[in-house]
Amino acid sequence: MMGCNMNEMRFLEIKQDIFGKNNDAAAAFRSARKEDGMLYIDVMASPGAGKTTLLLTIMAKLRERGSQDLAVIEADLESDVDALKIKEAGVDSVELNTRGVCHVEMGMVEKAFAAFGSTSYEYLFLENIGNLVCSADFDTGAHVRVMLLSVPEGWDKVMKYPPMFSIVDALVVTKCDYLPLNPDFDMNALKKQARVLNPDLAIFAVSARTGEGMDELTDWICAQRQCILR
Amino acid sequence: MMGCNMNEMRFLEIKQDIFGKNNDAAAAFRSARKEDGMLYIDVMASPGAGKTTLLLTIMAKLRERGSQDLAVIEADLESDVDALKIKEAGVDSVELNTRGVCHVEMGMVEKAFAAFGSTSYEYLFLENIGNLVCSADFDTGAHVRVMLLSVPEGWDKVMKYPPMFSIVDALVVTKCDYLPLNPDFDMNALKKQARVLNPDLAIFAVSARTGEGMDELTDWICAQRQCILR
Numbered sequence: 108m109m110g111c112n113m114n115e116m117r118f119l120e121i122k123q124d125i126f127g128k129n130n131d132a133a134a135a136f137r138s139a140r141k142e143d144g145m146l147y148i149d150v151m152a153s154p155g156a157g158k159t160t161l162l163l164t165i166m167a168k169l170r171e172r173g174s175q176d177l178a179v180i181e182a183d184l185e186s187d188v189d190a191l192k193i194k195e196a197g198v199d200s201v202e203l204n205t206r207g208v209c210h211v212e213m214g215m216v217e218k219a220f221a222a223f224g225s226t227s228y229e230y231l232f233l234e235n236i237g238n239l240v241c242s243a244d245f246d247t248g249a250h251v252r253v254m255l256l257s258v259p260e261g262w263d264k265v266m267k268y269p270p271m272f273s274i275v276d277a278l279v280v281t282k283c284d285y286l287p288l289n290p291d292f293d294m295n296a297l298k299k300q301a302r303v304l305n306p307d308l309a310i311f312a313v314s315a316r317t318g319e320g321m322d323e324l325t326d327w328i329c330a331q332r333q334c335i336l337r
Numbered sequence: 338m339m340g341c342n343m344n345e346m347r348f349l350e351i352k353q354d355i356f357g358k359n360n361d362a363a364a365a366f367r368s369a370r371k372e373d374g375m376l377y378i379d380v381m382a383s384p385g386a387g388k389t390t391l392l393l394t395i396m397a398k399l400r401e402r403g404s405q406d407l408a409v410i411e412a413d414l415e416s417d418v419d420a421l422k423i424k425e426a427g428v429d430s431v432e433l434n435t436r437g438v439c440h441v442e443m444g445m446v447e448k449a450f451a452a453f454g455s456t457s458y459e460y461l462f463l464e465n466i467g468n469l470v471c472s473a474d475f476d477t478g479a480h481v482r483v484m485l486l487s488v489p490e491g492w493d494k495v496m497k498y499p500p501m502f503s504i505v506d507a508l509v510v511t512k513c514d515y516l517p518l519n520p521d522f523d524m525n526a527l528k529k530q531a532r533v534l535n536p537d538l539a540i541f542a543v544s545a546r547t548g549e550g551m552d553e554l555t556d557w558i559c560a561q562r563q564c565i566l567r
Contacts, residue, residue: 151555153383154469154498155490184470207500209439210469237497238470239384240414240439254393259489259512260385266416267467268384270437288515 111162125212129246132213134222136248140231146205146332147263151271155236156257156314157281161195162232164315168325178228180219182211182236182322187235199223209239216248229332243270253277258274258285259334262297265304272301275332277309279324284314341560359476362443366450366478370461376562377461379479381501382534383494386487387511387545389419392462393426394545398555399460406459412441412466428451440471446478452513459562468492470474473501481561483507488515492527494532502531506561507539511552514544 112156112208130299152158159181166177178199181190190202211233220231233249235242246324254275258266265272272278276300286292298310309327313320371379379398382388389411408429411420420432434451441463450461453482454490463470463479471547484505486494488510495502509530516522524542531538539557 148439151468153385153433154494155487182496185492207470209468235384235450236470237494238439238468240437240466240468241471257385257489259487259515260383263416264384264467265420266418267413269415283466285489285518287520313432 123174125259126244130214133246133248134216136213136216137250140248141250141335142143143227144234144336145228145231145253146328147233147249148186148251148253148328148331149233149235149247150161150253151235151239151240151275152255152281153239153244153260154238154256156237156255156260158234158237158255158314159192160280161233161255161279161313164318164321165328166196166198168321169328172325174229174327176227176229177232178226178230179217179232179337181233181234182215182219184236186207187252198261199226199228205236210245211235211247213248214243225273225334230328239264239268243274250335251276251328254278255279255281256297258289258292259280261289261291261294265297265333272308273304275305275308277311277324277327280310282314282316283312283319284317334335342424346491350442354560358386359443363476363478366443366446368482370478371480371565373457374566375458375461376481376558376565377479378481378483378558378561379465379472379477380483381465381472381505382467382485382487382511383469383490386467386485386490387465388464388485389422390545391485391509391511391543392464393422394551395555395558396426396428396460398551399558400474400557401436404459406457406508407462408453408456408460409462410446411464412445413450414438414466416546419478429456429458435466439466439467440475441477442475443478458556461559467513469498469501469525473504477505481506481558485509485511486527487512488519488522491519492523495527495530499534502538503534503540504534507541507557510512510542512544512546513542513549514547525541 124273179193182203187202189199193200201219201222252275311320409423412433417432420430423430431449431452482505541550541554
């Protein structure tokens with residue numbers, strides 16, 4: 108409800124209050140996970156962009172490289188469909204049901220993380236709510252923020268939903284096996300426009316189905332962990 | 338930010354205040370458009386589910402049936418990409434940029450509608466913000482609410498995003514030409530689960546690309562207009 112015209116003054120006060128507390132909690136969480144040597148990645152996208160499938164593929168790649176200590180916080184409005192898929196793959200997961208709330212904020216992250224107990228992980232992923240708008244506004248305490256855009260969604264989303272493209276560290280273009288069916292998907296225009304919004308953005312074109320681009324993306328994720336261990 | 342745990346009491350007050358005012362304005366707008374003989378349809382979906390393409394196809398079908406007086410309010414966080422596409426098709430359109438706000442509410446609808454001047458239309462469409470979460474909470478004064486779910490998004494979204502499925506009059510499953518590529522898309526399970534949430538839901542399976550299902554959907558839209566003319 109941010110930016111509502113109605114009651115704008117009252118909203119502004121409460122927004123500052125909420126974001127201030129959330130940002131403080133996020134900074135503390137980020138720092139604590141760095142101390143643990145745990146890279147924490149927030150994965151954001153529209154519903155159906157392929158977050159769960161991509162995570163399963165990344166985790167298989169990380170295991171091949173010797174990282175066995177992996178965990179996922181699965182955020183959804185309702186249901187535990189995705190958490191079960193992750194568990195079936197033998198990875199620790201906690202379902203975070205927001206009960207209709209459109210984003211994840213720190214109180215939720217802290218509760219979900221506590222549910223893992225004292226286990227130590229090398230990589231912790233948050234599969235955020237499917238929402239290309241609201242999640243951009245809330246710091247979830249992650250070291251790295253990644254967004255997915257699937258080929259069937261269309262490249263022009265970069266023009267319609269600029270905030271998300273502006274705040275992430277990496278853009279992963281998913282379902283690239285659909286490119287032959289989507290001749291209008293202009294990858295060069297997407298990259299160009301995304302880097303106007305966010306010059307330092309890392310961009311990967313992948314298909315979890317064919318494996319295309321998955322090694323490069325996994326390399327980048329491993330490099331991010333090296334950064335927090337320094 | 339609805340349902341936030343922080344400041345819950347303060348939020349509750351403001352929520353009631355905002356929703357109350359919005360609902361009153363929506364009811365008045367709905368009633369006025371009925372008096373005008375103008376069917377007003379709110380079209381909601383995730384980003385990239387095919388809203389604009391579906392609207393262009395519906396409007397071509399309505400024109401074939403003799404309805405020439407059509408208009409579209411195009412809501413986006415930013416840009417006028419979609420409004421231009423609609424204008425190119427020779428249909429009146431107004432761009433409603435929410436400047437980052439995650440949903441459309443009545444103040445915005447009233448302003449956008451006023452921009453059409455005194456022109457009378459048979460059908461007015463709102464292409465809502467691409468957001469499967471927040472739009473479900475805001476009455477935009479429409480007579481009919483329609484949601485799209487595209488095949489590449491996956492059928493299980495009905496379990497993860499139940500509010501939207503619960504409040505719409507029709508579910509349009511788009512991009513059905515992708516079904517052969519998505520053997521896991523369980524149309525029967527989707528229909529069954531959607532009707533558990535919403536027993537009166539009309540469901541259409543369409544492809545704007547091949548034309549599949551578009552006549553049935555257009556029939557239903559025309560029937561909705563007959564309802565408001567009675």
